[in-house]
Amino acid sequence: xxxxxxxxxxxxxxxxxxxxxxxxxxxxxxxxxxxxxxxxxxxxxxxxxxxxxxxxxxxxxxxxxxxxxxxxxxxxxxxxxxxxxxxxxxxxxxxxxxxxxxxxxxxxxxxxxxxxxxxxxxxxxxxxxxxxxxxxxxxxxxxxxxxxxxxxxxxxxxxxxxxxxxxxxxxxxxxxxxxxxxxxxxxxxxxxxxxxxxxxxxxxxxxxxxxxxxxxxxxxxxxxxxxxxxxxxxxxxxxxxxxxxxxxxxxxxxxxxxxxxxxxxxxxxxxxxxxxxxxxxxxxxxxxxxxxxxxxxxxxxxxxxxxxxxxxxxxxxxxxxxxxxxxxxxxxxxxxxxxxxxxxxxxxxxxxxxxxxxxxxxxxxxxxxxxxxxxxxxxxxxxxxxxxxxxxxxxxxxxx
Amino acid sequence: xxxxxxxxxxxxxxxxxxxxxxxxxxxxxxxxxxxxxxxxxxxxxxxxxxxxxxxxxxxxxxxxxxxxxxxxxxxxxxxxxxxxxxxxxxxxxxxxxxxxxxxxxxxxxxxxxxxxxxxxxxxxxxxxxxxxxxxxxxxxxxxxxxxxxxxxxxxxxxxxxxxxxxxxxxxxxxxxxxxxxxxxxxxxxxxxxxxxxxxxxxxxxxxxxxxxxxxxxxxxxxxxxxxxxxxxxxxxxxxxxxxxxxxxxxxxxxxxxxxxxxxxxxxxxxxxxxxxxxxxxxxxxxxxxxxxxxxxxxxxxxxxxxxxxxxxxxxxxxxxxxxxxxxxxxxxxxxxxxxxxxxxxxxxxxxxxxxxxxxxxxxxxxxxxxxxxxxxxxxxxxxxxxxxxxxxxxxxxxxx
Numbered sequence: 058x059x060x061x062x063x064x065x066x067x068x069x070x071x072x073x074x075x076x077x078x079x080x081x082x083x084x085x086x087x088x089x090x091x092x093x094x095x096x097x098x099x100x101x102x103x104x105x106x107x108x109x110x111x112x113x114x115x116x117x118x119x120x121x122x123x124x125x126x127x128x129x130x131x132x133x134x135x136x137x138x139x140x141x142x143x144x145x146x147x148x149x150x151x152x153x154x155x156x157x158x159x160x161x162x163x164x165x166x167x168x169x170x171x172x173x174x175x176x177x178x179x180x181x182x183x184x185x186x187x188x189x190x191x192x193x194x195x196x197x198x199x200x201x202x203x204x205x206x207x208x209x210x211x212x213x214x215x216x217x218x219x220x221x222x223x224x225x226x227x228x229x230x231x232x233x234x235x236x237x238x239x240x241x242x243x244x245x246x247x248x249x250x251x252x253x254x255x256x257x258x259x260x261x262x263x264x265x266x267x268x269x270x271x272x273x274x275x276x277x278x279x280x281x282x283x284x285x286x287x288x289x290x291x292x293x294x295x296x297x298x299x300x301x302x303x304x305x306x307x308x309x310x311x312x313x314x315x316x317x318x319x320x321x322x323x324x325x326x327x328x329x330x331x332x333x334x335x336x337x338x339x340x341x342x343x344x345x346x347x348x349x350x351x352x353x354x355x356x357x358x359x360x361x362x363x364x365x366x367x368x369x370x371x372x373x374x375x376x377x378x379x380x381x382x383x384x385x386x387x388x389x390x391x392x393x394x395x396x397x398x399x400x401x402x403x404x405x406x407x408x409x410x411x412x413x414x415x416x417x418x419x420x421x422x423x424x425x426x427x428x429x430x431x432x433x434x435x436x437x438x439x440x441x442x443x444x445x446x447x448x449x450x451x452x453x454x455x456x457x
Numbered sequence: 458x459x460x461x462x463x464x465x466x467x468x469x470x471x472x473x474x475x476x477x478x479x480x481x482x483x484x485x486x487x488x489x490x491x492x493x494x495x496x497x498x499x500x501x502x503x504x505x506x507x508x509x510x511x512x513x514x515x516x517x518x519x520x521x522x523x524x525x526x527x528x529x530x531x532x533x534x535x536x537x538x539x540x541x542x543x544x545x546x547x548x549x550x551x552x553x554x555x556x557x558x559x560x561x562x563x564x565x566x567x568x569x570x571x572x573x574x575x576x577x578x579x580x581x582x583x584x585x586x587x588x589x590x591x592x593x594x595x596x597x598x599x600x601x602x603x604x605x606x607x608x609x610x611x612x613x614x615x616x617x618x619x620x621x622x623x624x625x626x627x628x629x630x631x632x633x634x635x636x637x638x639x640x641x642x643x644x645x646x647x648x649x650x651x652x653x654x655x656x657x658x659x660x661x662x663x664x665x666x667x668x669x670x671x672x673x674x675x676x677x678x679x680x681x682x683x684x685x686x687x688x689x690x691x692x693x694x695x696x697x698x699x700x701x702x703x704x705x706x707x708x709x710x711x712x713x714x715x716x717x718x719x720x721x722x723x724x725x726x727x728x729x730x731x732x733x734x735x736x737x738x739x740x741x742x743x744x745x746x747x748x749x750x751x752x753x754x755x756x757x758x759x760x761x762x763x764x765x766x767x768x769x770x771x772x773x774x775x776x777x778x779x780x781x782x783x784x785x786x787x788x789x790x791x792x793x794x795x796x797x798x799x800x801x802x803x804x805x806x807x808x809x810x811x812x813x814x815x816x817x818x819x820x821x822x823x824x825x826x827x828x829x830x831x832x833x834x835x836x837x838x839x840x841x842x843x844x845x846x847x848x849x850x851x852x853x854x855x856x857x
Contacts, residue, residue, distance in 0.1 A: 211623035
């Protein structure tokens with residue numbers, strides 16, 4: 058990475074102008090940075106006709122709760138490569154990569170400025186009727202086409218190597234599976250939650266399930282995951298859904314992305330108890346979120362099963378009934394990872410604004426308790442689910 | 458591999474002399490080739506004092522049933538690397554690598570000429586009291602120390618990449634999981650066995666289990682496997698046990714090596730029905746083989762569990778009860794892979810002399826039927842096993 062230099066607005070314009078093909082010759086370009094600056098620089102470059110592109114550059118360090126630690130620039134390569142690979146399969150739901158330079162850790166992306174980040178929209182109780190089907194299709198198609206059902210083993214092994222992502226995976230390994238279940242400075246939660254947290258940490262049955270989920274995360278290169286499908290990684294509008302930011306991408310268990318997504322919808326569900334005072338409006342939003350979960354599950358399952366029945370190339374995996382067996386395991390994994398997401402977003406390092414922006418301390422604490430309890434019960438009961446309907450019934454039996 | 462040139466005896470002596478440190482200066486060296494020449498050249502080099510070493514060179518092709526196809530020379534690197542890695546953990550049960558040159562695909566090994574290949578010894582009804590404990594310790598220690606229980610995730614991911622072995626794995630994927638269950642020219646078995654083979658191929662429950670085992674083989678980099686622990690890969694004497702030939706090594710499911718080993722003992726068990734006419738002598742040999750299986754299972758389990766309890770470094774995987782859960786799954790996998798080995802060695806491409814050298818056609822056919830039936834039942838009932846005793850009881854309920 059000897060050629061790496063961090064960009065500023067001027068350097069971005071020079072770089073883009075040098076590349077040449079994004080704007081009409083002679084156009085005057087303007088540029089400003091609007092990322093949060095913790096992990097990446099994000100610039101918008103536009104001409105006088107309001108044509109624009111996004112230039113994203115990874116920083117060689119991460120800042121979080123005041124700490125600064127080195128973080129591989131290779132994540133920019135991973136992110137651009139996952140977007141391209143997933144984009145070949147799901148072009149309409151993946152942010153388009155226009156250019157990538159691994160040495161500079163720079164990626165140029167289509168500008169999705171007309172869309173909004175899903176998390177903020179859900180926090181405002183906005184709903185998106187096409188969201189669940191778009192996500193279900195994206196998760197089903199990308200996970201099928203990069204699985205052993207479809208890829209030649211040698212092709213898949215080469216991709217597993219290409220997408221080996223140890224530094225970013227280590228973050229997930231720590232934050233999802235280790236930190237919440239022990240004392241570490243990275244956790245943060247109100248002291249009033251300590252009793253609930255202690256109960257989790259002394260629940261032996263729960264800790265065995267966490268071990269299984271972590272072992273699976275470490276040892277199941279089933280498909281090329283996005284690796285970070287939370288509602289902050291999804292751009293939406295009334296018509297469109299676009300996945301961004303797959304820098305945590307790697308070959309892992311198929312249920313991980315599905316579980317992460319559902320977990321974030323459930324975090325929002327819990328948060329709405331304190332966000333929307335008027336019961337009818339709150340119920341409408343919560344019903345939307347549950348419908349979205351049900352529809353994501355059934356859409357994912359149906360799409361995956363159809364692909365498995367019609368496009369499985371591996372001879373052994375074509376065995377009658379195997380795809381159904383496999384999908385049941387995927388659903389159980391997803392429920393488990395969903396539970397992990399609920400817990401780690403409540404008491405670990407990285408919280409969600411859905412909950413943290415609730416102003417009333419007592420109301421926020423109640424939401425946090427709901428999220429913890431729901432997460433725990435999902436993890437403990439995941440292996441009772443055999444169908445998408447079982448998953449849905451399990452969820453609604455614990456959300457209220 | 459531009460520097461590759463196939464050795465002959467003269468070139469071997471030049472090469473060894475040039476390296477310098479294996480024999481006293483001025484010694485007269487002699488050399489002869491004694492491999493089967495299908496995959497590798499194997500030379501013994503000795504001086505006048507009967508000091509000797511083995512020089513093994515991979516050939517860039519494989520010959521089998523008349524066919525010749527290219528096969529990566531990288532397998533020599535894999536083989537030498539697995540021997541070295543496993544040798545660091547189990548020096549007494551791993552053939553010692555004295556030198557390796559990846560470009561020439563040459564490995565110099567200690568001469569184990571004073572030992573004998575286990576398969577031939579078992580075929581002669583020779584027994585080895587220390588065999589099961591040596592193999593159990595080797596399999597338990599190597600599989601534990603290269604697992605996520607012990608290795609840092611980043612360290613393990615780097616090793617998974619280093620030991621990515623697509624061409625050799627493809628052979629196993631085809632021969633274990635695909636070929637036996639469909640018509641292909643690579644299979645061979647007597648036409649009198651066709652009815653039994655057809656029954657296997659129409660057993661839907663069996664085919665689902667085969668799919669699970671293949672998916673696990675493809676998607677579970679649990680540890681650095683030897684990859685080919687059959688009784689032809691083990692040198693024995695009354696005092697020693699030495700593993701050789703791990704060119705199929707890769708990160709895969711822990712149960713695979715254990716199952717392969719037990720499968721080969723069971724192939725010999727089945728063969729003894731036709732090999733030893735005198736019932737008391739036959740029973741003695743078969744009891745030895747069953748004792749050997751029981752002792753391998755219990756030794757493996759006890760050693761692994763002790764390592765897991767005392768040396769697990771991963772925080773989550775230290776959860777109370779998780780190691781026992783994990784080992785149950787390993788046992789079930791081993792039973793399944795054991796069943797696959799019985800079937801594929803009976804009707805697939807690569808047979809075993811235990812069975813094929815039985816001269817009487819009718820007697821050999823009966824043995825083949827036993828092996829197929831045993832393999833099928835082990836695969837179908839694997840998930841009923843929760844302890845090593847369960848595995849043993851399952852085996853003895855079907856061997857007679």
